Amino acid sequence: MPVSGYLSSFSLSEILQFAQEGNKTGLLTIQSLPNSTQEFRRYFIWLNQGRIVAAADRTDYQGLSTMIIQRKWIAEPQLQSLIQQCPLRTPLGIYLKSQNLLSAEQMKLLFSVQIIRQICALFELIDGSFQLKSNVRMPYLEMTGINIPATDVTLPGLRNLKNWSALQEKLPQSMSGLLGTVQGMPTIQLNAQERQLWEFTNGQMTIAEIAKRLDRSIEEIQRTAFCLTVAGLAEEIPFIKAESNAQDVELQTTSPQLPSSAFLKHMKGFFKKQVKSESTVVS
Amino acid sequence: MALHLYGTPGQARFDFMWDVLIRKAHAYILLVPANRPGEFRNARVISNFMRQRTKAPMLIGFTHLDCSGAWTMENMAIALGYGSPLIKRPAMVEVNPTESMSVATAIMALIEHL
Secondary structure (H helix, E strand, O other): EEOOOOOOOOOOOHHHHHHOOOOOOOEEEEOOOOOOOOOOOEEEEEOOOOEEEEEEOOOOHHHHHHHHHHHOOOOOHHHHHHHHHOOOOHHHHHHHHHHHOHHHHHHHHHHHHHHHHHHHOOOOOOEEHHHHHHHHOOOHHHHOOEEEEEEHHHHHHHOOOOOOOHHHHHOOOEEEEEEEEEOOOOOOOHHHHHHHHHOOOOOOOOOHHHHHHHHHHOOOOOOHHHHHHHHHEEEOOOOOOOOOOOHHHHHHHHOOOOEEEHHHHHHHHHHHHHHHHHHHOOO | OOOOOOOOOOOOOHHHHHHHHHHHOOEEEEEEEOOOOOHHHHHHHHHHHHHHHHHOOOEEEOOOOOOOOOOOHHHHHHHHHOOOOOOOOOOEEEEEOHHHHHHHHHHHHHHHHO
């Protein structure tokens, strides 16, 4: 069953996090709403095991070859002939590189234009629908052979985002803290602001306190915190100020004292009877 | 025999109640509406909070699975942060809070995890 919804409720950054954490393979289709004030756009992102392998704004599998022709790296007739010769289940980029027709640098550039730039532009979409469908054919003619974790486009996409209104409700609360989910420094490159905040992902301070410490606005920190959470680098932990005493502290670190097994057995029997009598009434 | 069941809304403005209730809870159910993906992030945050606050067993009860646009339980588990095999996944059940039989079944499932 495809996963679908609207970007207004489940944002692109959340979808990418979902795809990566769920090791999803399939085709993610993003499209602006027909009645939207924005120009109608439809984009396709192919995923394999939670990694992005291709992206295009067309489904004729001609996106990559068009980029190569536009750059005059290979003449169109020659490329069309090579496409015919490209072995099955082999990304076109890998085949062209094996024929010494594309260099590693050219492949990287194609991938950057095809994936990073196109997907980053999608973060600007204020609203739209999405569908993630599994059991689709991999678009070998659209693939360079390079792939990246789905969330690797999240940080560049969000860093350039100008209008945050659609994500306002998703931002971590000012009274929440952050807890890092990776040991040491993340492998993904962080910018200065993200690195600064990363130092505070120990669950000890609230976002409001961090903002004060770093002399930045709470909203700025909330946005950076959102970036870290959807990139899978940190989790939001609410800090709830409540009166505490020694007994409560103990409850935080140990399992609660359970009722006796006899009590639980009685309770289970009671509920079983309830279910049985209800089902008798229903039937 | 007396069983006390308490419920609290998941909106952040009620977070003081989460803390009050979880302190002495023997177990708890986190209810997540399957047809409202916009709520999954908040449910994830609540789940983070509860896991930090208590070691009491948690059961995730997915509601509205019969509504249009509902996600599957597996996909919701991923959205709630339980996608990685390295993270222990809590028990998950379908529950309709408006039907006593469904609620009783969910509570029985919770008792089994005590």
